[in-house]
Each structure stands twice: as C-alpha cells, then as structure tokens.
Amino acid sequence: EDKVVQSPLSLVVHEGDTVTLNCSYEVTNFRSLLWYKQEKKAPTFLFMLTSSGIEKKSGRLSSILDKKELFSILNITATxxxxxxxxxxxVRSSGNTPLVFGKGTRLSVIA
Amino acid sequence: DVKVTQSSRYLVKRTGEKVFLECVQDMDHENMFWYRQDPGLGLRLIYFSYDVKMKEKGDIPEGYSVSREKKERFSLILESASTNQTSMYLCASRPGAAGTYEQYFGPGTRLTVT
Known part of the structure; x- marks a missing residue:
C-alpha cells in the first residue's frame, strides 16, 4: 500500500528561524512529489518534484527530492x-491514480 | 486561473438528512476528487472520477455516494447524514493523465451534523 509520512506533525518556531519539514514515501512506480500550503481554506500548490537532487526554489521556500532514499524536504528560511x-x-504514482497525501505538518511561527 | 468552487462554505444539517455538496471546476479537467479532512487524520480520499458518469471509490467511501453528470460538476451525497460525518470537505480537480499533475482545490465546505 502506498504511504506518505510527514514529520514532525507540528512545530512551533520564532520569526526569523529556519525550518525543515520532512516527507518520506513508499510508492509503487513513483512519478512526482508535490508540496502544498494550507492556511485557513484550500491547499495551494508550492512545488512539484520529479528528479532527484534538483532544488526547486520560490522566495524563502525551497525543496529537494531524494529518490534513492525516498524522501523530500521543504525548507523555509527567515520564517x-x-x-x-x-x-x-x-505523491503520485504512474497512471492516472489519485495523489497519496501525508497527514501534514502544522507550522506555527510566533513573533 | 483555474477555479474550483464549492456550493457552501459552512453547512449545518441534522442527523438523517440527505446532504448534497456541489463542486464545479472551470478548466475542463477530466479528474475530480472529494476528500474529507480531520485533525490528526489528514486528507482522506472519499471518491474520485476520471470522466463523466465514471466514479471510483477512494479510501473511505462508506456513507457517501457521488454523481458526475457533467464534466465540470462533481457532487458528493450523504444519503443519511451522521454526526461522524462532521468534517471539512474538499473538492479538487486536475487534468487527465497526459497533462500536468498539479491538483487544484476548492475552498472547502465545513459540514456540521447535529
């Protein structure tokens, strides 16, 4: 059975800290890994990763995939x-299959 | 801009009522999905559809049914609502297998069953 595990489940940091969120997966016929941010309503898309070792970056957020060790990290600097x-x-496997979601990491940044 | 809309943001229903949650997308996407989201359990897939009149069970279909009579509209039906169906319901859509796999979400419907 396909599985996605995120850690930690929740995290509290102070403004200016750097955080690393983890995502490990076990999926048959891996195709891509996606990160979403969900505030009060719908999840919004951040990154899609398909190749190992290539960092995707958007402002203070960045993400990288390791297909050998089956994980991805999402970094946020200067929170x-x-x-x-x-x-x-x-995570998406091959074919037209639904995404398999992890349970999410709840990040709280306090002033 | 892709838009996925859901008929209600908040809904309060009584136990035993029949409940319809509507989802409409405006980008001609083949695939549509219904999830529920509960604290500590994450997003769980209820049903999905690859095309008009086609439906597939997700991980937790019990107590739900769906209807897709038109490509842009995917309805979730609670035949007889129960208190354990109190949850946030999220609809999503994405293009078919040949396209990009970014999945777009609607704003969610927070359903309370009393």
Missing part, C-alpha cells in the same frame, strides 16, 4: 508569521 499553515506532502 514569518504568514508562514503559519499546514504543509502537505503528496
């Missing part, structure tokens, strides 16, 4: 209170 959210990791 701000607006980064407080649930961060979801999802």
């Amino acid at each position: 701000q209170t607006g980064d407080s959210a649930i961060y979801l990791c999802a």
Whole structure:
C-alpha cells in the first residue's frame, strides 16, 4: 500500500528561524512529489518534484527530492508569521491514480 | 486561473438528512476528487472520477455516494447524514493523465451534523 509520512506533525518556531519539514514515501512506480500550503481554506500548490537532487526554489521556500532514499524536504528560511499553515506532502504514482497525501505538518511561527 | 468552487462554505444539517455538496471546476479537467479532512487524520480520499458518469471509490467511501453528470460538476451525497460525518470537505480537480499533475482545490465546505 502506498504511504506518505510527514514529520514532525507540528512545530512551533520564532520569526526569523529556519525550518525543515520532512516527507518520506513508499510508492509503487513513483512519478512526482508535490508540496502544498494550507492556511485557513484550500491547499495551494508550492512545488512539484520529479528528479532527484534538483532544488526547486520560490522566495524563502525551497525543496529537494531524494529518490534513492525516498524522501523530500521543504525548507523555509527567515520564517514569518504568514508562514503559519499546514504543509502537505503528496505523491503520485504512474497512471492516472489519485495523489497519496501525508497527514501534514502544522507550522506555527510566533513573533 | 483555474477555479474550483464549492456550493457552501459552512453547512449545518441534522442527523438523517440527505446532504448534497456541489463542486464545479472551470478548466475542463477530466479528474475530480472529494476528500474529507480531520485533525490528526489528514486528507482522506472519499471518491474520485476520471470522466463523466465514471466514479471510483477512494479510501473511505462508506456513507457517501457521488454523481458526475457533467464534466465540470462533481457532487458528493450523504444519503443519511451522521454526526461522524462532521468534517471539512474538499473538492479538487486536475487534468487527465497526459497533462500536468498539479491538483487544484476548492475552498472547502465545513459540514456540521447535529
């Protein structure tokens, strides 16, 4: 059975800290890994990773995939209170199959 | 801009009522999905659909049914609502297998069953 595990489940940091969120997976016929940010409503897309070792970056957020060790990390540098959210990791296998989601990491950034 | 809309943001229903949650997407996506999201359990897939009139069970289909009569609309039906169906319901859509796999979510419907 396909599985995605995120850690930690929750995290509290101070503004300005750097955080690393983890996502490990076991999926048959891996195709891609996606990160989403969910504030009060719908999850919004952050990154999609398909190749090992290639960092995707958007402002203070970056992510990288390791297909050998079957994990991805999402880094947020110089955190701000607006980064407080649930961060979801999802994996897609081949074919037109649904995404498999992890349970999410709830990040709280305090001033 | 892709838009996925859901008929209600908040809904309160009584036990035993029949409940309809509607989802509409405007980007001609083939695939549509219904999830529920509960604290500590994450997103769980209820049903999904690859095309009009097609439906597949997800991980937790019990107590739910779906309808997809038109490509843009995917409805989730609770035949007889129960208190354990109190949850946040999220609809999502994405293009078919040949396209990009970014999945777009609606704003969610917070359903309370009393």
